Amino acid sequence: MYKILNKQNPAPDVKEFMISCPEIARKAQPGQFVVVRIDERGERIPLTIADYDRDKGTITIVVQEAGQTTYRLGRLNSGDTLTDVIGPLGIPTHMESMGTVVCAGGGVGIAPVYPVARGFRQIGNRVISIIGARTKELVIWEKKIKSVSDELYVTTDDGSYGQKGFVSDELQRIVKGGREIGLVFAVGPTLMMRAVCEVTKPYKLRTMVSLNPIMVDATGMCGACRVSVGGKTRFVCVDGPDFDGHQVDFDQLLSRQRIYLEEEKKASKSYDSVSEHGKVK
Amino acid sequence: MKIIPKKVEMPRQAPEERVTNFDEVALGYSEEQAQQEAGRCLQCKKAPCISACPVEIDIPGFIARIIDRDYQGAIRKIKEKNLLPAMCGRVCPQEGLCEKACTLGKKYEPVAIGRLERFAADWELQKGNPEKPRLPPSTGKCVAVIGSGPAGLSCAGDLARLGHKVTIFEALHTPGGVLVYGIPEFRLPKAIVRWEIEYIRSLGVEVKTGYVIGKIYTLDELFCQGYDGIFIGIGAGLPKFMDIPGENLNGVYSANEFLTRTNLMKAYLFPEYDTPIKIGRRVAVIGGGNVAMDASRTALRLGAERVSNIYRRSRKEMPARVEEVENARDEGVEFNFLTNPVQILGNSEGWVMGIESIRMELGEPDESGRQRPVPIRGSEFTIEVDVVVMAIGAGANPLLPSATPDLKLNRWSYIIADETTGKTSKEAVWAGGDIVSGAATVISAMASGRRSARAIHQYLMEGSKSGS
Numbered sequence: 014m015y016k017i018l019n020k021q022n023p024a025p026d027v028k029e030f031m032i033s034c035p036e037i038a039r040k041a042q043p044g045q046f047v048v049v050r051i052d053e054r055g056e057r058i059p060l061t062i063a064d065y066d067r068d069k070g071t072i073t074i075v076v077q078e079a080g081q082t083t084y085r086l087g088r089l090n091s092g093d094t095l096t097d098v099i100g101p102l103g104i105p106t107h108m109e110s111m112g113t114v115v116c117a118g119g120g121v122g123i124a125p126v127y128p129v130a131r132g133f134r135q136i137g138n139r140v141i142s143i144i145g146a147r148t149k150e151l152v153i154w155e156k157k158i159k160s161v162s163d164e165l166y167v168t169t170d171d172g173s174y175g176q177k178g179f180v181s182d183e184l185q186r187i188v189k190g191g192r193e194i195g196l197v198f199a200v201g202p203t204l205m206m207r208a209v210c211e212v213t214k215p216y217k218l219r220t221m222v223s224l225n226p227i228m229v230d231a232t233g234m235c236g237a238c239r240v241s242v243g244g245k246t247r248f249v250c251v252d253g254p255d256f257d258g259h260q261v262d263f264d265q266l267l268s269r270q271r272i273y274l275e276e277e278k279k280a281s282k283s284y285d286s287v288s289e290h291g292k293v294k
Numbered sequence: 295m296k297i298i299p300k301k302v303e304m305p306r307q308a309p310e311e312r313v314t315n316f317d318e319v320a321l322g323y324s325e326e327q328a329q330q331e332a333g334r335c336l337q338c339k340k341a342p343c344i345s346a347c348p349v350e351i352d353i354p355g356f357i358a359r360i361i362d363r364d365y366q367g368a369i370r371k372i373k374e375k376n377l378l379p380a381m382c383g384r385v386c387p388q389e390g391l392c393e394k395a396c397t398l399g400k401k402y403e404p405v406a407i408g409r410l411e412r413f414a415a416d417w418e419l420q421k422g423n424p425e426k427p428r429l430p431p432s433t434g435k436c437v438a439v440i441g442s443g444p445a446g447l448s449c450a451g452d453l454a455r456l457g458h459k460v461t462i463f464e465a466l467h468t469p470g471g472v473l474v475y476g477i478p479e480f481r482l483p484k485a486i487v488r489w490e491i492e493y494i495r496s497l498g499v500e501v502k503t504g505y506v507i508g509k510i511y512t513l514d515e516l517f518c519q520g521y522d523g524i525f526i527g528i529g530a531g532l533p534k535f536m537d538i539p540g541e542n543l544n545g546v547y548s549a550n551e552f553l554t555r556t557n558l559m560k561a562y563l564f565p566e567y568d569t570p571i572k573i574g575r576r577v578a579v580i581g582g583g584n585v586a587m588d589a590s591r592t593a594l595r596l597g598a599e600r601v602s603n604i605y606r607r608s609r610k611e612m613p614a615r616v617e618e619v620e621n622a623r624d625e626g627v628e629f630n631f632l633t634n635p636v637q638i639l640g641n642s643e644g645w646v647m648g649i650e651s652i653r654m655e656l657g658e659p660d661e662s663g664r665q666r667p668v669p670i671r672g673s674e675f676t677i678e679v680d681v682v683v684m685a686i687g688a689g690a691n692p693l694l695p696s697a698t699p700d701l702k703l704n705r706w707s708y709i710i711a712d713e714t715t716g717k718t719s720k721e722a723v724w725a726g727g728d729i730v731s732g733a734a735t736v737i738s739a740m741a742s743g744r745r746s747a748r749a750i751h752q753y754l755m756e757g758s759k760s761g762s
Contacts (some may be wrong), residue, residue, distance in 0.1 A: 042512055050467055056568035057467070057560065070304065082568050097467045099504040227571075230475075232465050232506055233691050234531040235551035239542055246535065247540060251693055265542055268644030274542045276570035 014094040018071060023153040024146075026078040027121055028087045029063075034098050035070030037062075039179035044106030044223060044255055047072065048231045049086070050097035056082045057249070058227045061200070062101060063124035063154075072098075075124035075153065081280040102231050103254045106221070108132050111195025113139040115187065116162070117180050117209055119201025120146055124154050125223065129198055131161040138195070139163045143183045143204075149174035181208035188216055194222065199258065203267050210258035222258035224249045226269055240266050299402040302331040304409050309624040313594050316479045316562055319621060320384070326762060335405045338397050341443040346395035348741035349448075351375045353392055353407055354608060360410060367416040377442040377451040378444065378740065380419060380486045383412025385477060386737045387615055413463060419486070424493055430457040435754040438463060438521040440507045440694065443471020444736045445527030445727025447494055449743035449750075453525075454497040456751045461521075463505040471529055473736070475558040476550070478588050480595070481618075484557075508697035513723060523722045523750045525734055526709065527743060530728035531691040535684055536580070540638030545572055545646035549585045549685035556592050574681025576600045578649045580629075581685035582612040587619060589683045590627045601627045602677055606634040606654050606667045632656070632667060632676060636674060638682055650676045673754055688733050716746035724750055 019031040037047060046061045052163065064073035073179050078087045089095070094202040114133045118126035123144045134140045140161065145168035146152045152167060153173055159165045166183045167175030175185055180201070188194065199209040200223040213220040226249050233251035240249055243260035306312075306322040310321050323331065335357040343353045352371055359368035372379045388394075388408035396404030418424050435458045439446045442464040450460045468474050470487045495501060507513070513524055535541050552571070555561040559569035577593040579586050581715040582605035593601045603622070605612060608631045611613030612619060623629065633652040653673035656665035690707040702710045702719035709718055709725040716724040726742030728734055 036510055054560075081565070085568075097504050098467070099506060100509065102506065102509055229551055230466060232531070233693055234475075234533070235554050236325055236533045236535070236548040237551050240742045241542060265644065268544060269542070272568045272572065276564065276572075280565040280568065280570070293555070 015098040016098065017089055017091050017093050017095065020089070020091045023075070024151045026087070027075065027115075027151070027153060028078065029073060029075045029124070029153075030086075030089075031071050032095065032098060033071055037098065037100050038065045038070045038072050041065040041072060041101040042105030043108070043132040043249065044125075045101040045103045046231075046254060047074065047098050047100030048102065049074070049099075049230070051085055051089070052084065052096050053207050055085070055096065057097075057099075057229055057231065059081050059102070059223070059225070059231055060225065061125035062128065064127055064157075073124075075121050077121040081278045084281070090179055099231070102250060104252070106132065106198065106223070106255050108136055110137050113141060113192065113194050115141045115143065115184060115194055115197045116158075117143045117145075117184060117197065117199040117201070117205075118158070119144070119180050119199075119205035120151065121153070122201030122205070122223075123152070123158065125200050126198075127154060127157050127161060128199070130158060133198075134161050134163070141192075141194075142166070143168065143180050143187075144181035145169065145175075145178075145183070147171065179208060180205055181212050184209060185212045187200050188212060188218065194218055197258075198255075199223070203263060203270060207263040208259060209264070210261070214259050220258040221255045223254045223259060224256060224261065225254065226266060227272060240269065272292060297402060298330075298334055301334075301403045301406040301409075302327045304406070309626070312480065313591075313625045316595055317481050319480050322416055323409055323413045328360055328410060328527065329363075331406050332357050332410055334398060336397055342395040342397060343392040343405075347375075347392045348737045349375045349744055351392075351411075356414060357405070357407075357410055360414060364608055365417045366425065367413055369418045373427070374416060375744075377448060378490045379411050380415035380490055381444075381473060381482060382737055382740070383408050383410075383415055384482050384486070384597070386411075387735055389616065391737070394568050418474070419489055424496070426496055427455055429455065429497065432459065433457040433754065435459065435522045436461070436520055437523045437525065437750060437754075438516045439525045439527065441465075441471055441527040441529060441729075442469035442491070442503075443473060443527060443529050443727060443739065443745040445529075445739040446471070446525065447491065447743070448740040449525045449527060449726065449747045450499045451494045452744055452747035453750060454494070454499045456747070458751070459498070461500045461502060461640070463511075464501060465504045465506045465528075466558065467503050469501050469503055471527075475554045476585065476588070478553065478557055478592050480591070481588065485521070488703075505606055506693070508694035509664060512719070513694075513698050513701075517722070522754055523724070525716070525743070525746050525750060526694065526718070526723065526725040526729060527727045527739070528691065528694055528729045529739075530688040530708075530733045531690040533684070534687045534689055536635060538635060538637050538687060540640055540646070541566075541684070543638055543640040543646045544644050545574065545680055546638060546682045546684065549579075549581070549589045549683055550588050550688065552683045553585070553592065556596065560594055568653060571596065572681055574598050574679065575604070576677075576679045577681045577683065578602050578604055578635075578677060578679045579683045579685055580604050581687070581689070582614055583685065584605065584614045584618055586683075586685035586688075587614045587622045587627075589685050590622050591625055592624055593683065594627065598681070602679070603627050604630045604633050604635060604649070604651060606632065607664065608632055608656065611664045630677075634667065634669065639676065646680055646682055648676045648678045649682055650674055688728070690729060690732075706732065714745060715749035716742055717749060722753070
């Protein structure tokens with residue numbers, strides 16, 4: 014059992030949990046994720062570690078309420094417990110001194126940019142962060158990202174805050190400006206990561222993306238998370254989650270992320286008729 | 295005494311009924327049926343069944359106690375060698391082991407040893423409160439066991455009975471390994487698995503779930519925490535695909551995923567349970583082993599209208615147990631022997647629409663001694679399906695070995711371990727089960743766990759020299 018020590022609501026339908034799991038906190042590295050299972054009936058869902066505190070023994074995850082499991086997770090409060098938090102999983106983000114690194118985060122994907130930007134900066138890189146969301150109130154963790162970046166750019170799709178446009182538009186502007194950039198790291202919705210890669214590809218600008226496919230065991234056993242990278246099938250859970258974005262088959266990834274949309278609808282319907290204790294009324 | 299030539303039949307759920315539920319198919323002997331079957335045992339002085347059993351259960355010994363209606367004595371006898379009898383009585387391939395060696399079997403059907411083992415184990419389960427062996431005083435030694443499948447459980451149980459403190463680290467959230475994620479409820483009820491793991495726990499074994507060793511701790515970090523020895527029993531958990539076009543289409547599953555969603559995550563109870571699964575209208579299952587049979591029968595129970603099994607050799611070469619193939623056939627699984635998939639066809643949205651296969655004929659024997667299947671040119675044909683399950687075997691999962699560079703692997707990435715002791719190239723580390731042998735059976739994994747337990751015990755009691 015893993016206790017929720019703190020819950021925040023950084024944006025509508027977005028919940029942030031600080032969870033007590035000292036053993037995972039001690040081992041966590043930027044770019045890694047955990048698998049969470051709420052209770053005995055729960056699904057196993059992968060969530061990127063957005064922050065960790067080795068001394069306090071906590072990790073932080075940020076969740077967008079999008080389906081049955083994330084809705085149920087969103088209802089939990091500080092003091093509640095999660096049946097399983099398993100990790101840290103995946104290969105940590107590869108970090109080296111590359112001069113200037115652009116860290117791009119979209120939507121709830123802004124949060125996991127934080128440890129990555131911090132890591133790149135700690136080893137001497139100049140970090141340019143670009144964070145974006147649909148609208149002003151969905152821009153999260155701005156202060157935190159700012160604290161680990163040398164430059165910060167904010168975009169909103171509707172122009173209600175920061176620059177109007179997408180993260181990829183801002184990136185386009187920076188790249189066109191002729192700045193020397195060693196690496197672009199992107200995490201967020203698949204469409205956003207694809208757009209980032211489309212910007213950087215003509216410049217042959219090395220771009221790593223943190224993929225978020227459907228997973229079950231997340232230890233390489235089931236293959237649910239497989240995706241084509243450079244024409245080869247890779248398992249995101251053990252071979253990733255970071256891959257060379259110019260090699261990723263984003264269309265396949267998008268398609269595979271939609272496998273259970275029909276079932277999700279069915280589940281949300283039945284969820285409305287399910288009481289707090291999970292019993293059907 | 296007149297010998298009854300045939301085994302006493304075990305009652306089973308009727309095929310038309312059982313395909314509508316996930317309840318156990320085989321219902322077990324009644325006391326009278328067990329008595330009748332036990333009476334067929336010749337009680338051979340030099341019993342060939344014992345040496346044919348990978349864990350060398352005193353088979354005539356436990357059957358004699360059943361005859362005497364001393365069921366406690368029977369289960370005690372079995373547990374001297376096998377701590378997981380309710381599981382083994384159900385999933386052990388007895389027809390190729392003890393029952394194959396049975397003297398009676400030379401002229402008649404062999405004694406139904408597996409069914410009798412199950413009867414004794416179920417008797418204790420129904421009675422509750424299992425008898426515990428007297429444990430020796432603690433040796434003060436600690437052993438970490440990685441993986442809670444059959445190899446890990448038997449190794450842990452044996453070490454605990456020798457007085458060592460054992461902690462099992464399981465990566466998934468429920469202990470049991472393949473017994474819970476792989477083998478379906480209708481063949482091995484999860485309540486049985488829980489019961490036998492509870493027994494292992496009652497011997498003092500601690501089970502930590504949700505610990506992915508190689509990630510949260512390396513083996514060296516476990517040694518730093520004070521473990522004196524480590525046994526690796528992590529199974530062959532890497533799904534194989536055929537490397538044909540269309541395998542990443544939506545609706546294509548590895549058998550591991552298909553079965554894990556259903557068994558471990560209880561997708562058959564969706565949406566009461568949160569994990570979904572695609573219930574195909576028409577399902578193709580590729581492969582001829584027990585896992586393929588499990589996947590085929592699971593697809594039917596989930597509600598598929600039609601399940602086609604596709605296997606590249608003929609029925610004779612199928613590695614699945616005869617009993618499982620018959621069960622699948624009786625339940626309505628269609629078999630396409632001498633057939634090999636060429637590609638999986640999809641629509642523009644990335645969903646499976648069909649599977650194209652080619653007919654095969656048997657040619658010259660290959661290195662396995664079986665006739666090699668050869669494609670018949672121009673015989674391609676397509677079956678319309680919306681779900682495909684690849685059940686063509688499993689390989690070595692690289693997660694733990696890649697975090698342990700000083701662990702030597704063979705060219706198929708399995709851990710190299712001594713055949714009799716399971717000792718690996720790394721100091722104070724042993725390994726057994728499928729991660730050493732490649733995908734095999736529950737009982738052979740258990741046997742290797744036992745052998746390693748003996749070697750680990752010797753190492754711990756004699757000091758570190760003999761273990762390196």
